[in-house]
Every structure is written in C-alpha cells, then in structure tokens.
Amino acid sequence: MARICGICPVSHLIASARACESIMAVRIPYTAAQLRRMLNLAQMVQSHALSFFYLSSPDLLLGMESDVAARNIFGVVAARPELAAPASLCAALASTSSNCSARSAFIPAGSFPVA
Numbered sequence: 001m002a003r004i005c006g007i008c009p010v011s012h013l014i015a016s017a018r019a020c021e022s023i024m025a026v027r028i029p030y031t032a033a034q035l036r037r038m039l040n041l042a043q044m045v046q047s048h049a050l051s052f053f054y055l056s057s058p059d060l061l062l063g064m065e066s067d068v069a070a071r072n073i074f075g076v077v078a079a080r081p082e083l084a085a086p087a088s089l090c091a092a093l094a095s096t097s098s099n100c101s102a103r104s105a106f107i108p109a110g111s112f113p114v115a
Contacts, residue, residue, distance in 0.1 A: 007051065008043060009043075010042075010043035011040060011043065014036055057073075058071045058072050058073060058075055058076050061079070061083070062075055062076060062079060
C-alpha cells in the first residue's frame with residue numbers, strides 16, 4: 001500500500017492496517033492507536049516539508065521564468081548556496097517572516113537539529 005504515493009506512504013500503511021483490522025474485527029490497544037496518530041502527524045509534517053522545500057521552493061526561489069531544467073532542488077542549491085544549511089534557510093526566512101523559532105539562530109550552519 002505504501003507504494004501508491006511516494007509523498008505520504010504512512011497514511012496508506014495505516015489505512016491498510018485499519019482495513020485489515022476491520023475485516024478481522026480486531027481492536028488495537030489505546031497506546032497503539034496513539035502511536036499511529038503520532039506517526040501519522042509526523043508524516044504530515046514531513047510531507048509538508050517535502051512539498052515546500054523540494055516541490056514548491058524551486059519555483060518560488062528561482063522564479064517561474066527560469067530554465068525548467070534548472071528549476072529543481074539542485075538548481076536552488078547552485079543559485080542560492082546559503083539556503084543549503086537549515087540554519088541559513090531559517091535566517092533567510094526570518095528576514096521576511098517571523099515563522100522561525102529563536103533557537104534556530106544558535107544552530108551552527110551545516111548542522112542538522114535533532115529535535
């Protein structure tokens with residue numbers, strides 16, 4: 001089921017598991033249901049990040065009039081290398097909006113935050 005969509009495989013896995021449980025009249029424990037919910041919410045965050053950074057940002061950052069062959073994530077890194085590091089990206093976004101958290105300013109460029 002996860003092969004149906006490359007962007008949101010967790011949703012398809014959960015739907016498949018729920019269908020099988022329904023067919024076999026299985027009730028999962030409350031903790032398992034909460035873990036599934038947490039997993040699904042994490043997948044939604046990952047899906048939104050994937051959608052923005054890989055699918056939308058090349059069009060937004062490079063412009064719709066740019067060369068189609070270069071309008072991808074590699075073209076963004078080539079044109080705007082300062083955006084390649086998460087802290088640099090957040091600093092660039094912070095100059096135009098207030099969506100970044102204050103602690104991101106303390107993350108060294110090139111490092112990836114765990115939490």
